[in-house]
Amino acid sequence: MEIGSFIKLQRVKKGMTQEELADGIVSMSYLSKIENLRTEASPEVVSMLCTRLGIELNSEKDITIKEKCEQWFNMLYVVNDKEMIIEKYNELNELLSVVRSDSMMLFEIHKIRYYLVLGQYDNALEQINSLNEVSGTFDNLHLFYWYKFKGNYATLNNEYNQAMNMYKLAEDKISQIHLSDSEIADLQYTIAVTHSKLLNTLEVIEYSNKAIDIFQREYNFIRCAQCHILLGISYRRIKMYEKAIKHYNLARHLGELNKNNTIIQLTNQNLGYLYSSIGDSKEAIKHYLGAIDDESVGLNERLIAITNLIKEYYKTGNFEKALEVIEKAKKILELAKNNVFYEVYYYIIHSYVYAINNEYEQFTTLVIENLIPYLKKHKDHGNLILFTNMLAKHFEEVGRYKDSVKYYKLANLTYEEIVNL
């Protein structure tokens, strides 16, 4: 990292103006030239500026810092213990605030991923904004991670088109820098996930296969399992069910071998959906049941599985079982009260409660005033079709044909939208 960019980054981080830093050392315009790499400052000037910034220039320490940084970067991909990541981060942050190191900029860029891993999305955005100022001085390696982590941020904000643009920019950098195979595979896997969210099925298969080749060579079984899940989803979408089941079973096998409950739960959830989509409710219920009981997986994942189970029982007319599961779902929902996804699950679960208990007024009010607007806003086409159809059917049964047609029409339009995607 160039000394000028380093000085600028440190100055911005410490909240100093150019005037304050330059005062008595160089003119403000000269400092601006140094920072923007339009001139090279003498070692004396650099030393004085660093002293004012409270930075030590020590090349021996830099080697240790580089090693420590690499260990920490790696932790962001493989370590599940957040405490360990935070501890290492604090150590590095302290060290890098007083010693000038070439790893400084990479560390700053990796902070974006660090905040995302910790679920601190606001901090991640703040870090992106503060690095925007110096992004003009990034080299190709910096740019690779810069694009990748900005893509990660967009992914976690459900902005998949934007995420894909970022990942493609990162991919373009691969040929210009030296990266390990596992780093390349991780980007390919990330691209595969994003294609899957955008329903680009063939691309998912292409990128998952590329990534899985490397993950297998590197014995990264968890990522292999995740690729198998992506392949399972893709083959289900193109109706190659046997192949999809084969990939799901491989994923589950790897999850069991590695005692990874998240993989097992995810496989059950997706297998449940596959059997539900081919009309095999018995198998679907069996897999959904396997997906809801594990308390070690996230609340959102458990709520997805449990609402799918309610849908399946409702579909098969087993209302008694559906109500039993609803009670369980309400308990999980209580735990998720402060989460962003609480609202939608609340609407879905209560819609079923009202529908099963024949409380039609509450049912229609909730679906029309809350659920449908929410699903439209979030472009949740699948649920939109399901609930508009349910509503239309109800209106048809009570003879309100005009309302019934209105919602059947909405369901049809939504369906067409999915087909055209």
Add this chain to the structure above:
Amino acid sequence: MKKLFASVALGTLLMGGFLFMQDNQSTELAHGEAEPSVLRASFTSPINLF
């Protein structure tokens, strides 16, 4: 002639705006399936719900 230029310019602007919007709209689709997370192995990121 001026009118022609004005309408061509307006058309281009509208088309540009439309393409920009298409490119930048967020896509949150529910397909009932849940993909694994782009972050670490123990996380999952279900579609459309975050």
